[in-house]
Amino acid sequence: MTSTKKTFENLPDEKRERVLAEATQEFAEHGYHQASINRIVDRLGIAKGSLFKYFGNKQGLFEYLFxxxxxxxxxxxxxxxxxxxxxxxxxxxxxxxxxxxxxxxxxxxxxxxxxxxxxxxxxxxxxxxxxxxxxxxxxxxxxxxxxxxxxxxxxxxxxxxxxxxxxxxxxxxxxxxxxxxxxxxxxxxxxxxxxxxxxxxxxxxxxxxxxxxxxx
Amino acid sequence: MTSTKKTFENLPDEKRERVLAEATQEFAEHGYHQASINRIVDRLGIAKGSLFKYFGNKQGLFEYLFxxxxxxxxxxxxxxxxxxxxxxxxxxxxxxxxxxxxxxxxxxxxxxxxxxxxxxxxxxxxxxxxxxxxxxxxxxxxxxxxxxxxxxxxxxxxxxxxxxxxxxxxxxxxxxxxxxxxxxxxxxxxxxxxxxxxxxxxxxxxxxxxxxxxxx
DNA sequence: TACAAAAGTGACCACCTGGTCATCACTACT
DNA sequence: AGTAGTGATGACCAGGTGGTCACTTTTGTA
The missing domain is CATH 1.10.357.10 (Tetracycline Repressor, domain 2)
Structure with missing residues (x-):
């Protein structure tokens, strides 16, 4: 499976909210291009691959969120x-x-x-x-x-x-x-x-x- | 000499204006962080080192210009x-x-x-x-x-x-x-x-x- | 013409980016 | 116990970044 949002939807509420909150914070601080996927996953304490499995790519994350x-x-x-x-x-x-x-x-x-x-x-x-x-x-x-x-x-x-x-x-x-x-x-x-x-x-x-x- | 603006001031008017025009264009299109020194020098047809000799660094260029x-x-x-x-x-x-x-x-x-x-x-x-x-x-x-x-x-x-x-x-x-x-x-x-x-x-x-x- | 000063050069550097994927861990159901 | 499915992982990649600097070329002048 390459990039369904299915995985993210199945996550426990608490984790889903944390991911969105942290990503929102990053985009709010740095805008889109300066926002860093690395920083987001570091703060969340999850692997980079997970985020890409959830949303496919950076734009997918932003689209979902906004x-x-x-x-x-x-x-x-x-x-x-x-x-x-x-x-x-x-x-x-x-x-x-x-x-x-x-x-x-x-x-x-x-x-x-x-x-x-x-x-x-x-x-x-x-x-x-x-x-x-x-x-x-x-x-x-x-x-x-x-x-x-x-x-x-x-x-x-x-x-x-x-x-x-x-x-x-x-x-x-x-x-x-x-x-x-x-x-x-x-x-x-x-x-x-x-x-x-x-x-x-x-x-x-x-x-x-x-x-x-x-x-x- | 590391980074005086002296060099740039001594340049012929025509070249000085071209440099500023091209840099302004780049910043206007991409904002600060997304603006690329490489693209600027490529379009100008000059070496990257020249630009850094003129303005010291990216911020120096922007400050001069704006x-x-x-x-x-x-x-x-x-x-x-x-x-x-x-x-x-x-x-x-x-x-x-x-x-x-x-x-x-x-x-x-x-x-x-x-x-x-x-x-x-x-x-x-x-x-x-x-x-x-x-x-x-x-x-x-x-x-x-x-x-x-x-x-x-x-x-x-x-x-x-x-x-x-x-x-x-x-x-x-x-x-x-x-x-x-x-x-x-x-x-x-x-x-x-x-x-x-x-x-x-x-x-x-x-x-x-x-x-x-x-x-x- | 000789020489010094100024201007120009571009290969190179360390760093960071978004994105990939083979591998691992865990659960659930036979 | 076996196995299929799901989610988690992080080393790795190609590409782009700002910035450096040893070197060459041009210029002005004595």
Whole structure:
């Protein structure tokens, strides 16, 4: 048998989780190419051959690992979108922002990998994963903005795509500032407690509201 | 002599430029660690030893190369800031945005290196260069915002740091969308002609104005 | 032309990488 | 006890890396 994932699936839960955790750590620290299979197996205390039997090759390991994480990311989006469909648009934006913060707080390593992937064109599977992620979040935002325009909570004269882009920019940077110290730019967002983050998120959506809101 | 930059400085202009151009290309394509000295010298048609005599080591080459680029980036900021100090704040923001677009159009490879550096913590000299860049742009934005608050073009009740952060977010993402296809998100900014970009930039500052402007 | 200084060279080095595979250890079921 | 199947192992491989240095070639000058 050359390289089925069957073997890995049969492993005891505890070991499976340890393998994934250690590999995630390595990719988060070093990105894809600089990540070292040797270091991973050394830290795990298993033989190199085992890892290759589990996943076939380095890319297989990464695909398995990050694919699971993306699936986990997509779940909470739907929940927020489907629930609270009657609440204020800008409040929903604020909720989405905080949901994002919750995700990167729960999965900081996965988020670090995602950030590294953003601008590294030769990151394997980059196009597949990035388009999957951005398609999900764009679809999510588009529906919210559409509803808000129909219900008159947002100016009707604006360019829809630019509005989505604008919202995306602000949300992305907010999350990045929470996770990367050098990008927090004096806002005190990095590693802040929940209360502080909630305040800043509110300030930000206030900027958004009076820029996009009907009553201006 | 082990490793003075003297040798490189003495080279004829044409050769010096070719070396820097080829090295910039390599770093832009592959990032720092994946960039290969062997490929650079192969493309240049010179011996590996020469490059090490010029710059000492890989890091020396990168430092020389990117340091020059950063210096070039900082110049136009001052010009815009000092001139037009009487024109409307949001128009100046629009001008700054377009100046950014001009820079990444003139130096697309340098911008690609910068983007790769953003989230790659183990990029050599990352902290030095990033803090230098962000300090310059924050100082620039802070002065503009300060003046605009004093002259009453911006609401006085807003959090200064969050406002700067907000402006930074929007401008950063705008530039990224111009340069990276996967980040343009349906706006059609990537590789667009000047006219299109000017229109989108205007739409964006319009969002900013009615969010931050006095007359809201 | 002679000679010294500067610039250019590329074989060579130690090191690390992803990946392979023959072999071993353990279990389960006849 | 015999045997088939599963998982674990780590020495080994080819290839690429940044970096070195003894050597040759070119250049400027007296």
């Amino acid at each position: 694919g699971h994480a993306v699936a986990q990311f997509k779940k909470p989006l739907k929940v927020i979108r489907d629930a609270n469909s009657d609440t204020d648009f800008f409040e929903r934006m604020e909720m989405s922002l905080l949901a994002g913060v919750d995700f990167i707080t729960a999965h900081p390593l996965v988020y670090r990998i995602y950030l590294k992937m953003l601008f590294q064109e030769n990151f394997p599977l980059r196009d597949k994963f990035l388009s999957e992620i951005r398609q999900a979040s764009a679809k999510y935002l588009r529906q919210l903005v559409n509803e808000a325009m129909k219900s008159g909570q947002i100016r009707a004269d604006i360019d829809l795509e630019m509005a989505i882009f604008h919202l995306n920019s602000v949300m992305d940077h907010f999350l990045q500032a929470c996770a990367v110290p050098s990008l927090d730019g004096g806002t005190g967002l990095f590693d802040a407690d929940r209360k502080t983050i909630e305040n800043k998120a509110h300030a930000l959506t206030d900027f958004l509201r009076h820029g996009l809101g009907t009553i201006s | 340091g020059h680029a950063v210096a070039q980036f900082k110049k136009p900021l001052k010009v815009i800031r000092d001139a037009n100090s009487d024109t409307d704040f949001f128009e100046r923001m629009e001008m700054s945005l377009l100046a950014g677009v001009d820079f990444i159009t003139a130096h697309p490879l340098v911008y690609r290196i910068y983007l790769k550096m953003l989230f790659q913590e183990n990029f050599p000299l990352r902290d030095k260069f990033l803090s230098e860049i962000r300090q310059a742009s924050a100082k620039y934005l802070r002065q503009l915002v300060n003046e605009a608050m004093k002259s009453g073009q911006i609401r006085a009740d807003i959090d200064l740091e969050m406002a700067i952060f907000h402006l930074n977010s929007v401008m950063d993402h705008f530039l990224q969308a111009c340069a990276v296809p996967s980040l343009d998100g349906g706006t059609g900014l990537f590789d667009a002609d000047r006219k299109t970009i000017e229109n989108k930039a205007h739409a964006l500052t319009d969002f900013l104005r009615h969010g931050l402007g006095t007359i809201s």
